[in-house]
Amino acid sequence: MMDGVTQWEYARLEYRSTGSFGIDKQMDWDAAFHHPGGVAKWGTDERFDDLRHLNRAGAAGWQAYHRDVVHVGQPHRLHSVTYSLRRLVSAQPGER
Numbered sequence: 848m849m850d851g852v853t854q855w856e857y858a859r860l861e862y863r864s865t866g867s868f869g870i871d872k873q874m875d876w877d878a879a880f881h882h883p884g885g886v887a888k889w890g891t892d893e894r895f896d897d898l899r900h901l902n903r904a905g906a907a908g909w910q911a912y913h914r915d916v917v918h919v920g921q922p923h924r925l926h927s928v929t930y931s932l933r934r935l936v937s938a939q940p941g942e943r
Contacts, residue, residue, distance in 0.1 A: 854936040858882035860889075860904055860911075862897045863927035880904065897928060908934045 858881055865875040878889035878900045889900055901911060913931035918924060 855933040856883055856936050858904075858909060858932045858934070860897075860900055860930040860932060861927065862895075862900065862929070864925070865891060895925070897930075901930065904930075904932055910934065 861877075861879045861881065863877055865877050874894060876892045876895055876897075878892070878897070880887045880889050880900075889903065892899075904911070909932040911930045911932055915929045915931075916925065917927045917929075919926045
């Protein structure tokens with residue numbers, strides 16, 4: 848192993864419109880957490896509330912470092928938001 852190398856594990860949080868509950872098709876949102884151990888469904892929200900899921904990931908040590916947004920249609924409607932996450936696996940003594 849090289850000296851001074853920090854190791855990370857990576858995951859993503861996908862938050863996307865379900866389009867499955869009645870006429871408010873863009874108002875229901877599914878949260879799914881993809882991590883090295885598999886995929887975990889974190890629930891369906893009636894309104895856009897990604898902060899709750901980001902706080903849940905943060906409590907487990909995950910850091911968001913990138914966000915990707917997908918808009919569809921005219922006028923543009925928010926369809927999905929994907930957050931790239933990382934978590935420290937190990938560090939050399941004196942690092943954090």
